[in-house]
Amino acid sequence: MGATTSGKRGEARRAASSNSHIQREVFGVILIALSLLMLLSLLSFVPGEATVVASGDPVAHPPRNLIGSFGALLAGGFFYAIGGAAYLCPLLLGRWGIRCFSQVPMSLELRTAGSSLASVVFFSAFLHLEANGIPTMTSGIIAQGIAGGVVGGTIAEGLRTVFAGTGAHIVIIAGFLVSLLLSAPLSLGEAVRRIPQSWATVREGAVALIPERSIEVEKTVSNRRVRGKSARSATLSDEDESVAGRDQESEVISGLPAPIIQPFRVVHSSRDVEDTDLEVVVPARESEDYRLPDPEMLSDPSGPLDRMSDEELKAQSEVLSRALRSFGVDGTVTEVRPGPVVTMYEFEPAPGTKVARIVNLADDLALALKAISLRIVAPLPGKSVVGIEVPNRSRETVSLREVIMSDAFRRARSRLTMALGKDIFGAPVTADLKTMPHLLVAGATGAGKSVSLNTMLLSILFSAKPSEVKLLLIDPKMLELSVYEGIPALLAPVVTDMKQAGNALNWAVGEMERRYKLMSKMGVRNLAGYNKKIADAAVDGELRGGDVSVHLGWRMEL
Known part of the structure; x- marks a missing residue:
């Protein structure tokens, strides 16, 4: 019973939320329509037409306003009330209508509307201070010397009586900025910080307009x-x-x-x-006298460091085979490939042996071979064997000179060929940077990132x-x-x-x-x-x- 009641309440809340959302959108559409009507009315305003429409016959004397009699009366009323600040009203109405389609709380919308109204009033007062007494203003009531309308003129004259002209300017500008900050999501500090960036954008745009x-x-x-x-x-x-x-x-x-x-x-x-x-x-x-650097200036590659003999490799292979047999995996080591850092043992398991069993024995085999760790490649591509890589007792130092003077590097046609080192079999490894969309070098501290980066740069300098x-x-x-x-x-x-x-x-x-x-x-x-x-x-x-x-x-x- 309780679950049923809770479900009904949830459905009721969702229905109420949906209805509220629809109401907001309807209200937004109405506001946008009003803003368009007001904008066209103000733009097509004809001085004195509102008085003719109000006192005469609109059929005998049709108004020239784009919105007709309604537009003439609306524009005349707004110009009479707030003067030139009337042009801000359709913009603010349209902005408010668009915000109705968002999820902004209604309380915040009301605060924004009040702040916007205050900014219009302060702007009308500012227009009155700037244009009062100037007989050459553009249209209608503005030409009579009250550019801020009745509301702007009343506020401006009251402030001028108390603070004089300069003080009235300061109070009105401060009030306009405060109301603007409360009604719009902007920051003066952020705007000041973005001035250099905006100037750079304008400059780049101007440069882009210059023909090649x-x-x-x-x-x-x-x-x-x-x-x-x-x-x-x-x-x-x-x-x-x-x-x-x-x-x-x-x-x-x-x-x-x-x-x-x-x-x-x-x-x-x-x-x-x-x-x-x-x-x-x-x-x-x-x-003309420029010559590529000579690889001979690089250090000579060091000789083999305590490489295992063939007898030792054979004995190690037998140890590996015995270790695998002790874990129930039969097979033989078919080939051994010693490299500068690791040695690859190719192990061919007996028929019916699952590869997963060998892979799971990596840690046990490392213990049997007294190795720090080993890697199992199961199976080797193109072969029916499993590769077991065991680290050498002594690692060889791979010389950059050795790789640069190799045939693989010398025969490369690209000037962006990079010497990367040697593979596990000791063959030189190169790569063409030109074929790579991106190249990222990552690794832990001490893994050799700096060495690899310098190797890549030197490879290019030696060939280009x-x-x-x-x-x-x-x-x-x-x-x-x-x-x-x-x-x-x-x-x-x-x-x-x-x-x-x-x-x-x-x-x-x-x-x-x-x-x-x-x-x-x-x-x-x-x-x-x-x-x-x-x-x-x-x-x-x-x-x-x-x-x-x-x-x-x-x-x-x-």
């Missing part, structure tokens, strides 16, 4: 200037010189080195085609010239990347100030967006396809689109 300077094409030039014949002659124009000067003067980060820029004007064979903006991002020219790869390094700790300060491949000095880091990252975002636009214009999906298309067009003489400004270097401006 010219059709820019950046392509690799090997130690010689672009020379052409009559149809491909390249001459340096005064306009390009001024543009290049502005490029070098603009700085995104304080202390950014000036980019290497070689602007030219290239005239290609004329064809009946539509002009197309092209812009190519390719490396700048470095000095400064004209081929540029680095933008941000080092909040001021310890990890300071050793790279001053190298030619740096796009900017190593950033350690977080305020400057924001500027650097903003430049990077702008550069990414610029490249996306260029690839979109060329109809390609990646930089490799873009560079190939431009290189082929340059060789075949098919670059079209009028004058093309060849921009060699890295654009530093946003």
